[in-house]
Structures are given as structure tokens and as C-alpha cells.
Amino acid sequence: MVDNIAIASLPLPEFAKVRYSGWQLDELTPATENTKTTYFLKNTISGIEVSGQSTTYQHLSENMIAQGVIVMGMKQAQMVYGPLVNKLIGSVISKRADRLSAQNYEQFNTGIFVYIPDQVKFDDVLHLTLNHLAMSGQDFVARIFVCVGAHAKVTILQEMHTIGSEKTKASVVIEVLAKVGAQVTYANIDSLGEQTTAFINREVLVKDHATVDWQNAEFNDGNVVMRVASQLNGEGATSHANVIGLTIKKQTQGLVTTVLNKGRHTVGHIFQRGVILNRSTLVFNGIGQIIKGAKGSDAQQESRVLMLSRRARGDANPLLLIDENDVTAGHAASVGRVDDEQMYYLMSRGISERVARKLVIRGFMGEVLMKMPTRAAQQKVMSEIERKLQYEDD
Amino acid sequence: MTTLKVENLHVSVAGKEILKGLDLIVNTGEIHAIMGPNGTGKSTLSQTIMGHPAYQVTQGNIYIDGQNLAEMSVDARARAGLFLAMQYPSEIQGVTNTEFMRAAINARRPEDDQISVMSFIEKLDEKREFLAMTEEMAERYLNEGFSGGEKKRNEILQMMMIQPQIAILDEIDSGLDIDALKVVSRGVNSMRSNEFGALMITHYQRLLDYIVPDFVHVMMDGKIVKTGDANLAKKLEAEGYAGLRDELGLDVHLTDEETNSYFVED
Ligand SMILES: Nc1ncnc2c1ncn2[C@@H]1O[C@H](COP(=O)(O)OP(=O)(O)OP(=O)(O)O)[C@@H](O)[C@H]1O
Ligand SMILES: [Mg+2]
Numbered sequence: 158m159v160d161n162i163a164i165a166s167l168p169l170p171e172f173a174k175v176r177y178s179g180w181q182l183d184e185l186t187p188a189t190e191n192t193k194t195t196y197f198l199k200n201t202i203s204g205i206e207v208s209g210q211s212t213t214y215q216h217l218s219e220n221m222i223a224q225g226v227i228v229m230g231m232k233q234a235q236m237v238y239g240p241l242v243n244k245l246i247g248s249v250i251s252k253r254a255d256r257l258s259a260q261n262y263e264q265f266n267t268g269i270f271v272y273i274p275d276q277v278k279f280d281d282v283l284h285l286t287l288n289h290l291a292m293s294g295q296d297f298v299a300r301i302f303v304c305v306g307a308h309a310k311v312t313i314l315q316e317m318h319t320i321g322s323e324k325t326k327a328s329v330v331i332e333v334l335a336k337v338g339a340q341v342t343y344a345n346i347d348s349l350g351e352q353t354t355a356f357i358n359r360e361v362l363v364k365d366h367a368t369v370d371w372q373n374a375e376f377n378d379g380n381v382v383m384r385v386a387s388q389l390n391g392e393g394a395t396s397h398a399n400v401i402g403l404t405i406k407k408q409t410q411g412l413v414t415t416v417l418n419k420g421r422h423t424v425g426h427i428f429q430r431g432v433i434l435n436r437s438t439l440v441f442n443g444i445g446q447i448i449k450g451a452k453g454s455d456a457q458q459e460s461r462v463l464m465l466s467r468r469a470r471g472d473a474n475p476l477l478l479i480d481e482n483d484v485t486a487g488h489a490a491s492v493g494r495v496d497d498e499q500m501y502y503l504m505s506r507g508i509s510e511r512v513a514r515k516l517v518i519r520g521f522m523g524e525v526l527m528k529m530p531t532r533a534a535q536q537k538v539m540s541e542i543e544r545k546l547q548y549e550d551d
Numbered sequence: 552m553t554t555l556k557v558e559n560l561h562v563s564v565a566g567k568e569i570l571k572g573l574d575l576i577v578n579t580g581e582i583h584a585i586m587g588p589n590g591t592g593k594s595t596l597s598q599t600i601m602g603h604p605a606y607q608v609t610q611g612n613i614y615i616d617g618q619n620l621a622e623m624s625v626d627a628r629a630r631a632g633l634f635l636a637m638q639y640p641s642e643i644q645g646v647t648n649t650e651f652m653r654a655a656i657n658a659r660r661p662e663d664d665q666i667s668v669m670s671f672i673e674k675l676d677e678k679r680e681f682l683a684m685t686e687e688m689a690e691r692y693l694n695e696g697f698s699g700g701e702k703k704r705n706e707i708l709q710m711m712m713i714q715p716q717i718a719i720l721d722e723i724d725s726g727l728d729i730d731a732l733k734v735v736s737r738g739v740n741s742m743r744s745n746e747f748g749a750l751m752i753t754h755y756q757r758l759l760d761y762i763v764p765d766f767v768h769v770m771m772d773g774k775i776v777k778t779g780d781a782n783l784a785k786k787l788e789a790e791g792y793a794g795l796r797d798e799l800g801l802d803v804h805l806t807d808e809e810t811n812s813y814f815v816e817d
Contacts, residue, residue: 432645440632494645497604504640505601506709507629507792516654520692521645 161240164263170255170358172382173442174472175411180380182356185255185326187266188295196320197286203227208320209297210267212254214286224277225315230270233301237438240528242270245302249362251387258354261298261330261418265352268300268329271313275306275336280404280528287329291321297353307364308338312530315343315358316537319350319379326409331359335367337391341397344372346537351378353409358384365420372528375402375410376541382546386415388421389454391417395419401522403541404469405436407550418447418454418484421475425460430525432518433469435548440472443488449480456486464494553579553616553716553748556598561610562592562773571596571773572601574612579716579735584759586752586784588792588805594638596770597719601635602628602800615717618681619687630659632716636706636723638752643693648705649675651693652712659713678711682738699726707738719749726756736761739781756788771794773802 169178190209198206198214203221206214207227212230221228227238234242244353252262269285269546305311317329328348333402341361349355355377361369371385387396398414416425431439445456456479462471475488495517503513519542529535555577562570576584587593599606600613602625613620615631623631643651652675656663679689682704694702703723706740710718720739724732739749739762751762759781760765766785768775773791776799777783787795796803 197594295754350606368788461644495643497647499643501625502637503643503651504625504627505635505637506651507626507658508651508712509658511624512654512658516650517643517645519646520650 158230159456164256164259166251167256169260170382170384172259172311172384172411172413172440173474174440175409176268176381177380177382177411178434180354182326182328182354182382183260185260185264185296187265187298187348188236188291188293188325189262190293190295192449196288196318197316198284202284203281204286205230205269206286207267207269207290209442210291218279218281219262220244221277223477224279225274226277226300227270227272228283229270231270232266232269238270241272242302245304245334246300246332249334250330250358250360258330259329259357261300261328261358262423263304264491264494265298265330267298271303273305273309276308276401277306278310279329282314285313285315286469286515287315287317289317289325289327289349289355291319291323291325291350292353294323296325297327297329299329301329303333305333305335305339305341310340311480312342314530314534315483317347317349322350324352324479326352327355327377329355329357331336333359333361333369335361335363335369337367338368339369339407341367341369342372344367344534345376346534346541347377347381348541349377349379349381350456351406353377353379355379355381357381360386360388361396362388363394363396364391367391370393370397372525373398373400374529374538374541375400375412376538378405378408382411384415387425387549388417390422391396391420394412394420395424397426399430399525399528400441401525402431402432402439402441403518403522403545404431404439405434405545407436407439413442413444416456418451418456420444421451421458422453423451424455425457426460427460428525429460429473430522431471432461432472432521433464433466434545435466435469438470440474442474442476443490444478445486445488446475446478447484447486449498451481452483454484456507457488459489461491463517464492465508465517468490515542515546518546552744554631555748556614557600557611557628558613559611560596560599560608563607563646564595564605564725568609569649570599573774575775577692577717577748577750578747580744581766582762582786583750583766583767583768584753584764586787588756588807590775590806591770592774593770594721596675597635597721597750597752600719601625601633607767614647625813626658630717634710634713634715634718636703636710636718636720638721638725640694640702640706641695642695644695648689648691648693652709653802655709655713667672674712678708681711681741682708684708703727704731704735707735711738711742716746716748718742718747718749720749722752722754722760724753724755732758733761739817746807756784759784771796776801
């Protein structure tokens with residue numbers, strides 16, 4: 158089944174300035190772990206929690222059920238809605254996009270499937286919680302597909318966690334299809350564990366007059382390469398891709414955020430903010446591409462990283478590829494530092510060193526933080542910041 | 552009453568002795584001014600009091616109300632009542648002015664009695680308007696892209712928000728235009744009370760016309776060489792440091808002496 162030779166001949170996905178070929182993300186043994194425990198969702202929150210291969214929590218509001226919303230574990234969806242699921246998977250991120258995505262396509266054995274029919278609108282946030290069970294030492298290979306129908310309006314909050322502390326790898330591919338006029342806010346809080354080395358690839362296909370906004374918080378503790386991409390295919394399609402990242406200890410997080418303006422009058426904005434502590438590395442690559450014919454389009458990007466340690470390494474690389482004249486585009490990037498002199502200044506007003514650091518970090522990420530869709534999600538990001546700061550003196 | 556007491560202070564920077572036995576007492580209710588030639592150690596004194604890590608105390612002590620500062624971290628010193636308006640304030644990306652000042656106020660209050668957002672905003676608006684600062688400036692990252700004069704004004708805003716017992720103002724007047732100088736002076740004067748004392752470092756008599764000091768100290772070569780009242784500053788302005796040095800019979804070299812006499816001869 159697995160066409161190893163063909164997959165091996167595909168190139169690794171490109172994460173400029175991140176050396177990750179040694180992470181061996183292309184050698185995965187999919188885990189088959191199960192659990193009965195629900196770790197995060199409770200109290201009739203709308204959504205689903207999948208841990209390893211088990212779906213332990215599933216709840217939809219009356220309103221969602223009445224409107225025909227489908228949310229289920231990927232394996233179950235393949236059984237119940239086989240033809241639909243199989244047609245959709247691979248339609249946003251091609252089966253052979255790159256070596257790691259292709260491998261995910263061949264090997265995934267868990268995940269989540271979401272289908273939102275045309276015209277459906279709901280106000281409560283749909284939670285998709287995906288937990289990697291790292292108890293057996295095998296790897297997590299998961300796929301998520303979210304199909305949002307024409308003129309539907311939804312807000313999704315996806316979280317990823319590692320449960321257990323075995324050294325493992327994870328490959329998660331997330332495809333989102335936003336049909337004509339759909340309005341989607343897709344927030345992600347990724348907090349995979351220190352011992353999880355991961356490849357995460359998420360991409361949305363945005364049709365005519367649809368809007369998809371990403372709010373991504375990369376708070377993983379291990380080595381991660383993460384790509385988030387918006388293909389603006391339809392006339393007037395819009396996407397804001399906001400990403401924040403915080404790295405600690407000796408970890409590396411290498412991120413690529415891509416917006417491809419294909420349709421006319423498409424708008425793609427990338428906004429990235431990262432903070433780097435200890436000896437860690439954080440790389441932001443921003444790619445804005447406007448193809449010939451995408452007249453009246455707009456591609457903007459801003460990436461800034463802040464280093465709170467002398468031994469940290471940070472990079473912000475903006476790339477604009479423009480093949481059309483009738484467009485607007487711009488980019489800004491910076492790598493800054495908070496040094497001893499600045500800490501002294503903050504502390505000279507009575508603020509403790511710990512609070513001073515927290516201020517810098519929270520302030521720097523504030524704009525994306527405030528866009529998290531629920532109070533709980535904002536709180537979660539703040540507590541992730543606090544949690545990461547505890548390692549600060551290591 | 553709060554007292555800042557500097558006793559026989561010797562300080563070295565990068566292995567070089569800058570302060571050479573300095574004594575000074577500042578009480579709340581008093582305004583002190585320190586004047587002195589460039590490079591004489593005025594900023595060194597203020598940074599040492601605040602606890603900047605580059606400045607090594609090699610002899611002597613500094614106390615605030617009997618507590619020895621040597622045992623206190625920078626933030627603890629501030630919470631004990633000290634404030635330093637710096638000659639060159641840092642710019643800090645990521646932290647808005649507002650958030651910064653709120654954290655500074657809250658650092659002085661117990662965890663279960665933090666200032667409410669409403670009363671904080673009210674206070675900020677009041678002080679900000681007093682200093683003719685725009686709302687937009689309060690929302691910007693701390694000092695980032697501020698002009699020289701705006702930074703100085705922002706230092707005074709922080710002082711007015713924090714309401715310290717003893718404030719050291721290091722050249723708060725440099726880089727200010729005439730109107731701004733009046734605004735900033737008004738800010739400092741508004742703090743004058745029995746609960747507030749200040750040590751102002753300045754090069755110009757003009758500031759002391761607006762904020763009339765109770766004491767004027769002249770510093771040369773790492774020591775206070777003369778103390779007087781406001782008239783001492785006027786005399787200095789007229790006669791320069793060389794005159795005072797010769798009067799006191801000090802053996803101190805002044806960097807700009809040759810240049811000055813050159814101009815005189817011209
Ligand atoms: N961090 C430092 N590293 C090295 N030398 C320093 C440092 N800080 C001060 N010095 C030196 O110490 C001496 C006193 O400097 P200081 O800044 O205290 O002078 P000042 O009286 O404030 O002068 P000005 O009127 O020009 O502000 C100078 O020779 C200066 O070069
Ligand atoms: Mg100075």
C-alpha cells in the first residue's frame with residue numbers, strides 16, 4: 158500500500174533557514190493507542206476530542222445538529238461517509254505536495270472530519286481537540302478535514318496536545334475548504350510536548366468572496382516545523398494569517414506562512430510575532446505570492462521576533478513574489494532584543510524581573526492574543542505563556 | 552518622612568574610580584539640585600543609587616530610611632520609594648506605556664488589591680493631560696520612536712503616576728524646548744509636598760528658575776565640593792566651574808577649560 162519509493166523521491170517541504178532533515182520526520186510508525194479518558198473538553202462544550210485513535214468526547218449543540226453539521230473522528234467518518242471523505246481528502250493539500258504530506262496521506266490512522274452544510278451559521282465556537290498519546294513510543298499521524306459550505310459562518314478552535322512523555326514524532330495535516338461566501342475563523346493553539354518532534358501542515362482553499370482568518374499560537378515545547386497556507390482562489394477571497402510563537406530551552410520552531418493570491422481582488426495579510434527564550438530558535442518565513450492575472454489584489458506581511466536571551470536565535474524572512482502589476486503589496490520584518498539595559502529600565506519602576514519579562518512577551522503577542530475567539534482561548538494562551546516562562550531559568 | 556542617605560560613596564565603572572567619597576542627604580519635602588561639569592559622575596551617582604549592575608560600590612553605603620540599598624535589587628529599591636528619571640531612557644518593543652505604568656503601580660500593591668482599570672485610566676488621563684501628552688502616546692510601545700523631548704516628558708508622566716517618595720531626575724531638562732520645559736517643571740512642582748523629595752541633575756540655571764531648589768550642590772571629580780542655596784546656581788552660571796574650583800583651591804582638570812579660554816581670548 159505505502160508506496161515508499163515514490164514518496165521518498167518527493168522533496169521535503171521547504172522551511173527556509175531551518176535545518177530539520179536530521180529530525181527524521183519521514184520515518185514514522187503510526188501509533189495505535191486508545192484511551193477512555195477525556196482530557197480537555199467538558200460541560201457540553203460544542204466539539205470533539207480525539208486522543209490517539211479514540212474519540213472520547215463528542216457534543217454538538219441542538220442548533221448545529223438541526224442544521225446538519227457533521228463532526229466525527231476521521232476513522233468513523235471514513236466508514237460512515239466513505240465516498241465524501243475520500244473525495245475531499247487531498248483536495249486542498251495534494252496527495253503528493255511534498256514528502257511529509259504524502260506520507261501523512263498514506264499513513265494517517267486518526268483525525269477529525271467536519272462538514273458544515275451551505276448557509277449554516279452558529280455563534281458558539283466549535284472545539285476540535287486532538288491529543289497525541291505518547292505512551293508507547295510510536296508516532297502520531299493524523300488528518301483533519303474541515304469543509305465549510307457556501308455562505309456558512311463558523312468559528313473553530315483547534316488544540317493539539319501531547320499526553321505522555323515518550324520521545325515520539327507527530328505528523329498532522331489539516332485541510333480546510335471554504336466555499337463561496339463562507340466566513341471562517343480558524344484558531345489553533347498548538348502545545349505539543351517537549352518530546353514530540355512534529356510536522357504540522359495546514360492549508361485552506363478560499364473560494365469566491367469567502368473569508369478565512371487564521372489565529373495560530375505555536376506554543377509547542379519540542380522541535381516543530383509548521384506551515385500555514387491560504388490559497389485565495391476565488392474573486393475577492395480574503396485571508397488574514399496571524400501567527401504567534403514562543404520558544405524555550407533548546408527547541409526549534411520553524412514556521413512558514415504562505416498566502417497565494419490567485420483570484421482577482423484577493424486580499425492576503427500575514428502577521429507574525431514571536432518571542433524567543435533561552436537557547437531556542439524561532440524562524441518565521443512569510444511568503445506572499447501574487448500570480449499573473451490576480452488584478453487588484455493585495456498582499457501584505459509583517460513579521461517580528463523578539464529575543465529575550467543572548468543565546469537565542471531568531472529569524473524573520475519576508476518573501477514577496479509578484480507577477481502582476483495591478484496590485485498592492487508590502488512587507489516589514491524585524492528581529493529585536495530586550496537586553497539587560499531594558500530590563501533594568503523596567504525594574505527601576507518597581508516591576509520584578511519575572512513580571513517584566515511577562516509584560517514584554519504578552520505585549521508583543523497582544524494583537525493576536527486578543528483575536529482568540531473565546532475568553533477561555535485567550536486565557537489558555539496567557540497560561541501557556543506563564544507555563545513556558547517557568548522554564549526560563551533552566 | 553523618607554530619607555535617602557549617601558555616605559562616603561566610592562564607585563568604580565569598568566575598573567575606573569568615578570565617585571570618590573560622596574556624602575549627601577535628601578529628605579522628603581526637599582528639592583536638591585546637583586550641577587557639575589560633564590563626566591564628573593552625576594549620572595554615575597544616580598545609576599548607583601538605583602542599582603544599575605555596571606556600577607560597583609567599592610566603599611561607603613547608601614540607605615533609604617535605614618535600609619541598606621546594597622542588599623536590595625533594583626525593583627526592591629523602586630518599591631522602597633526611589634525613582635530615577637533617566638538621562639537616556641530605554642525603548643522597549645512589546646510593552647505599551649499604559650500597560651507598563653499599570654504594572655508599576657500594581658507592583659506596589661498587594662496581589663488582592665490591584666488598581667482597577669477604571670481608576671487607573673482616570674489617573675492616567677489626568678496626569679497625561681497635565682503634561683499635554685496625547686492619548687496615542689500612552690498606547691504606544693514604551694518610548695519607541697519617541698523624540699528626545701517626548702521621552703523626558705514620559706519619564707515625568709511615570710513619576711507622577713507612581714508617586715515615589717524620592718525622585719532623581721537626571722537632566723530632565725536637556726532636549727526640551729522652552730514650552731516643554733515649562734510643562735515638565737509644572738509636573739515636578741505639582742508633586743512638591745512633605746511626602747516628596749527630589750534630586751535634580753542639571754546643567755542649566757534655567758530649570759532652577761522654574762523648580763526652585765532648597766539646596767544646590769556642585770560636584771567635581773566624583774565629590775560634592777560645595778553646597779548652597781538657589782543663589783549658588785546663579786553664581787555658577789555667571790562664573791563657570793573654573794572660577795569655583797580656583798576659589799576652593801581644588802586640583803581638578805576640567806575637560807572644556809582650554810576651549811573656553813580660547814573663546815575668551817577670541
Ligand atoms: N557604563 C559605563 N562604562 C564606562 N564608563 C562609564 C560608564 N558610565 C560612566 N562612565 C564614565 O564615568 C565618568 C562619569 O560619567 P557620568 O555619566 O556619571 O558623568 P556625568 O556627570 O553624568 O556627565 P554628563 O554631564 O555629561 O551627563 C565618565 O568618564 C564616563 O565615561
Ligand atoms: Mg549624566
